[in-house]
Amino acid sequence: MAARRGTWGEGELYEALCLLMIGACAWIIGVQFHAFSALNAFIQAHDLSDQFMLAALMGLAVFAASIRKSLLLRQAMRERDETAAHAEAIARHDVLTGLANRRLFLESVARRLGAAGPAPSHAVLLVDLDRFKPVNDIYGHAAGNAVLCAVAERLRGLLPASGLAARLGGDEFALLVPLEGGSDGLVRLAQALIAAIAAPVLWNGNELKVGATVGIALIAADAEDADVVLHAADLAMYQGKKDGRGTYRVFKSAMDLELKARAQLESELREAILNGEIEPFYQPVVALPEKTLIGVEVLARWRHPTRGLLTPAHFIAIAEETGMIGDLCYRLLRQACLDARAWPAHLQIAINISPQQFQDRWLCERILGILTETGMSPARLEVEITETALVNDLEAARTTLTSLQNLGVRIALDDFGTGYSSLYHLRELKFDKLKIDRSYVDSITMSDERAKLVDAIIKLSASLGLVTTAEGIETDASVDWLAGQGCDFGQGYLFGAPMTREAMGVLLASPPEAVQAVLAARQAA
Template sequence: MIRKRGSWGEGELYEALCLLMICGCLWIIGIQFQVFSSLNAFIHANDLSNAFMLVALMGLAVFAASLRKSLLLRVAMRERDITAAEAEAVARHDVLTGLANRRLFLETLERRRAAASLVPTQAVLLVDLDRFKPVNDIYGHAAGNAVLCAVAERLSALTPEGGLAARLGGDEFALLVPLDGGSDGLSRLAQAVIASIAAPIQWQGNELKVGATIGIALISADQADADVVLHAADLAMYQGKKDGRGVFRVFKSAMDLELKARAQLESELREAIANGEIEPFYQPVVTLPEKTLVGVEVLARWRHPVRGLLAPASFIGIAEETGLISELSMKLLRQACLDARDWPSHFQLAVNIAPQQFQDRWLCERILAILTETGFSPSRLEVEITETALVQDLEAARTTLTSLQNLGVRIALDDFGTGYSSLYHLRELKFDKLKIDRTYVDTITMSAERAKLVDAIIKLGASLGLVTTAEGIETDASVDWLSDQGCDYGQGYLFGAPMPKEAITALIGAPVEEIQAKALALQAA
């Protein structure tokens, strides 16, 4: 703490005492050598009493002024040193949590890396919080700060002697720890950190819950610098995110190769979207039991110049993580609307909207702009959403869905039966269609339990006035069973895999036998 100007610290008192001792010594010396007696006699002999008193007072004043100046200078120097120390501490510590910041962590890590041998004796644990963003979004930044401070306290309590806990920024923390307990001790520490952070945090009567994913990198002499170590821990943490979160992973060299490959694919994806290399393919949707072709579902295919035709599983996840999904979806929708303009007026077009897109308050306007631009009727468009979009923000989804339905667009709940709150969403939101997930459909003729579930979904849809579509149909036996239960529509490889515009155009109006024959031919090709 900085002392107030004018107060005396140990240094000022010491200096004043030194000055007084010097004056006392001079006084004793003067008495010992009779300097003052001679001076006194001289003053009386020459009648200089008043002048001497004046000189003495002036000397005393000069002494007092010098002493005051010296004391003020010392106080200023102490204030400067304290302020510099506090500034240095602030520059190396996180203001919110009090933990070391990235700068101090990297400096400490670099010192220990430079002193390391080829056999690791230290490790870095990179801790990234899971489900932190919803806390900020739902409860506000004050709650988010409370979570960060609580996490910091828990990490500090778990940091072993000789270790360092740091907040690197945002919701990312790190530990620098010695390997006293070997790999087993490191695993126990990582598990303890995950369990500790997962414990609820009480805040203003609410239980705030977050999780943690940890990446671990061992420190050895063959690493170039501290950034390389931290990058390795980051790669391991990213692998933990891919493996389901709430876990820890130790860095392996293969992770670096995988990340470089992913970064390359991401770069290529950006160029592909900009260059129109990703195009819509169409999977037939037929009526049951007639098997009449009445519409298609739009599915993305990437004509990669080296890898060939890529299915969505190869790139849609990356598009969602990087925020490219909105641009990609809108381009696919625009091209699909242009392709479908020349198809029969009753022909339906179903498109998938990613959960992230429902965070865009202008989504409805963007879709309307494309429909207006292409001249495609809203009544022919069907938007498919999954329950993930609803879980993220139910009110935002409700607003968007209502706006789309007011335009005449129909809404389908995709992958029904895989979510944990489907009945709740059916009650809260108005849908036009249920799509029964393929994991139920492909086993209905082999599993009585699955058949009962599909039958229940079909009856539930009918009782709510909703039509149903079964996905993943591959056999005639499944078609017959679904038709008997009252399922309205079907799609699957039995009627055709996703195909380009030219192929689907050739199927429109064709008899069911021809549709199935062409579907088989396309699959064989």
């Protein structure tokens, strides 16, 4: 706008030409009707030449002033229009990426919805970035902005000619595209988006890597409004997140019902945690080969008022996704420590710590507070972690593990054999125990390959000075084989299902030899 100031635009030139044309027409008319001759004779007869020249000059001055005023007015109007257009563009576009914002995107969807026929002609693709938060946390917001701008450019590169790309907010983007290639075209576009966004973003010598999950919703005439279409795409995207991220899903009506059911369960879970409806159950852990009871693993059970007793498979994932897992686990640990005060002093309790909890820098202090509050000895507590809790920040994991071990708490690496970098973590971090995943234990008597792997794990553990616990033991043959290979401890339904505090109290109230007899009887059964 500033570059054009002081020059004639199309409007000024047009107006000047119009004024000149009017003047030329007036001259032609005057000549045609001899008006100038009559005027000249009149001036000479009355000796008015000087006055006429003065009036002509004044007329020309007024004419020039009028033209100048008109030009300035037109320039002011043009600048006003440009300013208004610029403000409107800012109001409808994302400042960082230059893409359309949520307002413009919803207006565009609404227009397509108003023109929708019986068959869908357009679709909305909702793109949500995966692993974007760690980029901001580790490298800072400047790196996060660089990723967002790079994603915006990649979306532009894949956008069909008549499509619209938008940043809806945060790390969420959307595309409005025509169904030119049908459903296959949408699938190819979604796959291309995921592949393009997964490519590293180079920033200050670092490779920043994120992913994308895409939700797709067709714009159909029966949709109520643009928000409904966007909500449908969001539900499909959420389903993709649930199914493992880095994928795409197309909206189906069942997703809405599933989401409402999940929201209901989430609300009930929150109330259950506050009301103490989730309680610790205890599964025996025995020493091998003696089969003497040495401890228990704490497992959560939810006494749902209508669904009955629910296992962790029904609610732990929701607790982790919603951030309720910390409160849930600390409450379970506190209750387990209170229960354990009435048990023999040598009996250990083991509890699993989720990856989300492991990122809590106050984890050690919280656990120490519970132990101090309940009078539980740290030597009786074993914290179980999975490799998932270690992959984000190895140094932070090392600090947390060391702090817990300095308290006297033992650390067990749970589900060993299922991670992708087990040996690396064994080399870099210090553990007290390995827990062999039940998927290996189930098949050791049926698969020589699995048996060799379990044998190798036991020998590796022994060479590192660690003890081993085999999970999921259900047959006598498994017990005999594991004991023969040197496995230290075992747990599973063969020795006892997870039980209530009352059932555990009854078991422990018996003499030690009776407890061993009960476990042996369960094994024989």
